[in-house]
Amino acid sequence: MVRKFIRLVQVIALTICFLGLSAKMNAQTYKVEFGKNRIQYKYFDWSYFASENFEVYFYDGGRDIAYKTIEYLEGEFSRITETIGQLPYAKIRVFLYNSIIDKQQSNVGVNAGDFTIGGQTDFIQSQLELAYSGDYSSFKTKAVYSVTEMLIEEMLYGGNIAEMFQSSFTNSIPLWFTGGIARYVSRGWDSESDDAVREYVATTTEDKFIKLTPEMNILLGQSIWNYIAQKNGQRTISNILNLARIIRNEENSIERTLDTPYEQFMREWRLYYSEANTLLKESYVEPDVDNIVSGKNREDYHYTSVKFSPDGKFLAYSAMSQGQFKVIVRNLGSEEEKEIFAGGLKLINQETDRNYPILSWADSTTLGVIYAEEGSNILAVKRLGTKGEQKIRIPLLSKIQSFDFKDGGRLAVMTGSINNVPDAFVYNLVRGQVQKISDDKFDERDVSFYPGSNQIVFISNRSTDSVFVSGPDKLEAVEMNQFNVYGYDIDYPDSSFRRMTNALAVAKQPLNIDGDKILYISDQQGIYNLYRYSLSDSTSVQITNFLYGIKQYDFNYDLGKVAFISNFDGKDGVFVQDLNVNASMFSPVTPRRALQVARILAERRRERLGEQYDQLDSVNSQTVSPIEVKSPLQQLDSLKAGAINTEEYEFEIETKVDTRNYQFEQPATDRGVNNRSFLSIYQNANNENSIQGPSPYENRFQTDNVITTFVIDELRSVSQLLEIEMNDYLENHRFRGGILIPLSFNSGYDIYGEYEYLKNRVDISASYHRKSLVRIDQATFLNQRFNKNTFQLGFAYPFNHKLRAEFNPFITETRYIDRDIRLLIPANNPSQFIPEITSDYIGFNSALVYDNTIVTGINLHQGTRAKVRYESHFKMNSDAVSFNNLELDVRHYYRLNKAIYLAGRAYFGTYFGDAPKKYLLGGVDNWAFNSTESSNAEVNPLDFQTLFDNSDVLFHQFTNLRGYNYNTFQGRNVLTFSGEIRFPINQLLSNADLKSNFLKNLQFVGFYDIGSAWNDLSPFKDKNNLNTEEIRNEGSPFSAVINNFSNPWLQSTGVGVRTMLFGFFSRVDVSFPIRNFETLNPKVQLSFGYDF
Structure with missing residues (x-):
């Protein structure tokens, strides 16, 4: 017991020694075996605008919104930085995408958050990616949120190198x-x-x-x-x-x-x-729990849309989770539900469009679903009771905010954006044509048809009902607090839209239910509730008083029922209940809403008082100034941008100055000075907000992360790993290089470097890896060096975000050098001695990689990973001998509940060919105080002797099996299975917000491992390599084969503890080996790094 305690103290001391060399540990392995994919469906040609504090990058179709964005962010910069008390360390780079669909093709952060590299310190950059949201008002909020989020991250976790390293430990x-x-x-x-x-x-x-x-x-x-x-x-x-x-x-x-x-x-x-x-x-009243139809939502779905079928027999609703969605249709008579359509991809560490999918019924049995697929907006038309669906790629629109079928499904109206300008559109499904209804810079939302008519109703923040007004030119001027209901007849283009409501509130989702009554939701009283507008008397009345706001809704007039999405136990819930549309009620204003309205009115009053008005008198003189007249409904390709209709021309009236009654203008006061800090005033003192550009994007590189950690190598013991990774801003070009140096300094080293080009769909890479192994034994004069140099090209084709194929041709050279000083004496040097042997190979490895896992905590995953890999080495000279290798690695992680996880791994590998190599079974990765078994085979794969070329050791693979020493079994084939049940303490303790790194990462595991390694005779046979021995006496013509009935399988079971100790994720396993049907003495193994 004392000896074990001393060894434990030694281990802790060893760990502390390396503390200064390690940062945040995301995994203590330098072999990246899996990983997610990003697919580029289009080519991005980037340019950028530059200002005092920002660089905003854009590509085709994004120039106008990029200019508006940089202009708006400069105006908000002082407010943001003054509020949080943080200035950026460098000019903020904003990469602006035309849609979330385009942003999902970015390579930035493709494997962020996963356990891939040990001792990793990430460099926080003054950079962010921003996707246009589809309308100006929501985009303003999103832009400020993204900049603030980036500044907070830089403030807390980075800025300079010292702070980045410090944050890695905290x-x-x-x-x-x-x-x-x-x-x-x-x-x-x-x-x-x-x-x-x-x-x-x-x-x-x-x-x-x-x-x-x-x-x-x-x-x-x-x-x-x-x-x-x-x-x-x-x-x-x-x-x-x-x-x-x-x-x-x-x-x-x-x-x-x-x-x-x-x-x-x-x-x-x-x-x-x-x-x-x-x-x-x-x-106010809470929604009745008895009316919920979506259940308790244990999977944390976000419900995006809910729609009654026209005949009232069915209710369709859509559920989204991390990019994957499903559409469920509920039979309101039998209350049976069926998933009729599913799509999307589970996206990890990526923004998803929470507005998709969008639903609309074409008729009582045909449902339309709009969603994103392969970089485009897709309309899937699904008929109930039939297999398959028709998919239509929607042209031109980069973002769709709402859509509604006209009865029959041949025509649809939509709101969305083209070239980042929000408008309303008519979509003819038969012709595949898109026409504009509005053509301005106001935000249009939530469009729908009147029943049986070509009249539409929609939401807009326009300040006028005229179709001739182009709207605000700057984001700062975009109205965010007032959205009202408008109507229009697309069959009879007019010079104005019909304004129906005029409230200082945000209205949403108007729905004409009977030709006269229009339902919509509004936050007029502070909570989004249903209102009824009557076309006959132009009045609006509140008709629901739910305590929690309505997010989406639909109403069926024949049923008299409303379906809506609202909060339920902190999550989304779908409710269906009766609704009297003729009801009338009045609810009190919430404190939040009262304060908001007061602030809005006060701000508008300040704006009016601060405006400068020209004191002009009307005289009879006129000067000419043209105004372009726009058609309210036009085909997209019918007019060129900026074209003037010379047939219809109007002129503005400009008045002359009345010098007899002239008043000098009063200078407007700077309304912000009195309430601004000195920092804010200083920032803007010399800032003219000049915007330069556009300029073409140039590849500029930055350090992404630095790795300083140690690896306990099976052959070279403790080694120091140093690695650096650099990339351009968009991570289309990546450089990675590193060195592995044993602390003994005379056991060899590893050097490797890799370049990846990820801009297009096919990922290309080139790498070099040199491995050097030195064996020195002064007692026996052993002094040998084994080197392996590999140059490899790589090509990877992603089929989707989870599955890719890889093909990597390579050239490999191995060199054996015997430096035994006794061989310098001619009498000791036999004629056949060759002090140096070089073997050259050419070959390839190919793989199919699947990975849909998500990180749910430290050392915790959910999902499945699998990899099939084949490798061939073909000899290029007489000293080389060809061989091949095939491997299959499958890992599955299942969450039993919120705090218990199951993890399983099956691994199979085989070497074959003229010179098959070995698998060495036993031990664990990064095992402190490890032990290696002496082989019982005729040739020990780890034996080093003078005049004996054991270059095969450069290709042998160690395979984990807890409870045993390295090389307990060996063979050219291996098969293992490991199962674990994991109990993370931080998740087991309800609402435990633990601060200690030790307790926060503490996990208990139970495990069972089984495996075997063999050459020719499989362990599944009665006679195999492990229980069969051949006895032969030298000089005798006779031999005997004996079956010793040994169990060819090594097994172990036990328990383990995992936690973060002195900055390292550490594992302690107490294993009970089971060998030859006998349970052996327990074995304690201390190792570093994450489990499989």
Whole structure:
């Protein structure tokens, strides 16, 4: 026992020695075996605009929105940086995509978050990717959110090299803290956050958010930052953030800044929102749980659309999760549900379009589904009761926000964007043509047909009903707080749209139900509820009073039922219930809404007072100024941009100055100076906001990460691994190089370098790897060096985000050098001695790789990984001998519940050909104080002797099996299976927000391993290589074959502990080996790195 304790102390001391060489450990292995794919469906030719603080990159079709974006972000820069108290370390690079579909083709962060490299320190860059959202108002919010999020990440985790290395050792800041402040800066106190916190404080007493979805974490975090700003002022926000940057603890930073214990702060936060909503509960009602049709939503689906069939027999709704979606149709009579369509890909660490899929019925049995596939917008037309569906690629539109079939399904209306300009469109499915309904720079949303008519109703933030007004030229001028209902008849183009509502609120999803009544949802009272507008008397009336806002809805007039999506237990839920559309009610305004309206009105009043008006008098003189008259409904290719209709021309009237009654203009005061800090004023003092460009994108490289860690090599013991990875801004070009140096300095080394070109669909790579192994034994004068040099080209073709094929031709050279000094004496040097042998090979390896796993925690995955790999070495000279290799590796990870995981791995490998190599079974990766078995075979694969060329050791592979030493079994074939059950403590403890790295990453595992290695006779046969011995006496013509009935399978079972120890993810396994049907003494193995 004392000896074991001493050895444990030695291990801890060894770990501390390497602490200075290690950073955040994402995996202690330098072999990347799997990985996700990004597919490029189009070519991106980038250019950029540059300003004082930003570079905004764009490609075809994105020039106009890029200019508006850089202009808008420059205007918001002072507000953002002053609020959070952080300036960027460099000019912020914004890569602007025309749609989320295009952004999903980016290579940036393709394997981020996975366990791939050990000792990795990521370099935080002043860079972000931003996808246009489809309309200007939501894009403004998204742009500010993305910039704020990037600055927060740079503030907390990077900036300079010292801070990046420091952040690698510390705990990460929770999402509610970082994402919450980004959302608060971009949105303030909005209805979605208000809904979330209203439900949360009413239904739970927990103040830890670790069990909640990422979306709920961000929404509740937003409410916390709003509470801080309301109670303590906005300048408190920067103080808290800067203290969190120093002490790396969000709770202590809040506690010290506000001088309030964190527990008390959270109680006061809860009380603040509870008291604010006490009166609301008396006037509002919660959706009836009995009316929910989507269940408890244990998979955390985001429901995107809900639609009744025209005859009222069916209800269709769509559920999205991480890019994958399904469409479910519910028979309202039998209450049976069936999944009729599914699509999408599970996207890891990528933005997904939460608006897709969009549903609309063409008739009572035909459903249309709009979604994204292979870089395009697709309309799938699915007929109930039949197999398959018709898929139509929608032309021109890069983003679709809404669509609705006209009865019969031959015509549809849509809102979306072309060249990043939001408009309403008519889509003729028969001809495949798209026509514009609107042609301006206002935001159009949520379009639908009147029943049995070509009249449409839609939502817009236009300030006028005229079709001739082009709309705001700058994003700053885009209206975000006022969206109203408009109507139009596409058969009779007019000079104006019909404005139906005029409220200082955001209306959504208008639906004409009987020719006169139009339903829509609005946040007029602070919570999105249903309203009814009557065309006959032009009045609007509230008809529902739900406590939690309606996100999507549909109404069937014949059934008198409404289906809607709303909050349920912190997640989305689909409800169906009766609705009296003739009802009328009035609900009180929420405190949030009252404050918002007051601020909007105050801001508008300040704007009016700050405007400068020209004091002009009308005189009879006129000057000519043309205005272009636009057709409200035009075919996209019918007019060229900027063309003037000379047949119809109008002139503006310009008045002359009346010098007899002239008044000098009063200079407008700078309304922001009084409320701005010195930092804000200083930033803008010399900033003329001049925008330069566009300029072509040039490949400029930056350091992405640095790896400094150690590897316990099976042949060379403890080795230091140093690696650096560089790439261009878009990660289309990647350079990776490294060196592995044993600490003994006389055991050899590894050097490798790789270049990858990922810009097109076929990924191309070139690499060089040199492995050197030295064996020195002064007692026996052994001094041998074995070198292997490999030059390889690589080609990878991704079929989708989960599956790819690889083909890699290579040239390999091995060299054996015997440096035994005794061989320099002629008498000791036999004539056949060759001090140096070089073997040259040419060959290839090909693989099929599947990976749909997602990271759910440290050392935890969900999903499946599989790889089939074939490799051939063909000899190029007389000293080389050809051989081949085939391997299959399958790993599956299953989540039993929120805190228990099953993991299984099956591995098979075989060498064959003229000179097959060996698999050495036993041991684990990075095993401290490892042991190696002496081989019972005729030729020990790990034996090194003078005059004996054992270059095969450069190709032998060690295969893991816990509870045994290295090389317990060996053979040219191997088969293993490992099963684990994993218990992460952080997830087992309900709402445990553990701060200690040791406890936060603590896991207990139970495992079972089984495997065998053999040459010719399979262990599945009664007679095999492991239980059969041949006895032969030298000089005797007789021999005997004896079956010793040994079990050809090595087995082990046991338990283990995993945790982060001194910056390293460490494993301790207590194994009970089972060999020859006998359980042996337990074996303790300490190793570093993640499990399979």
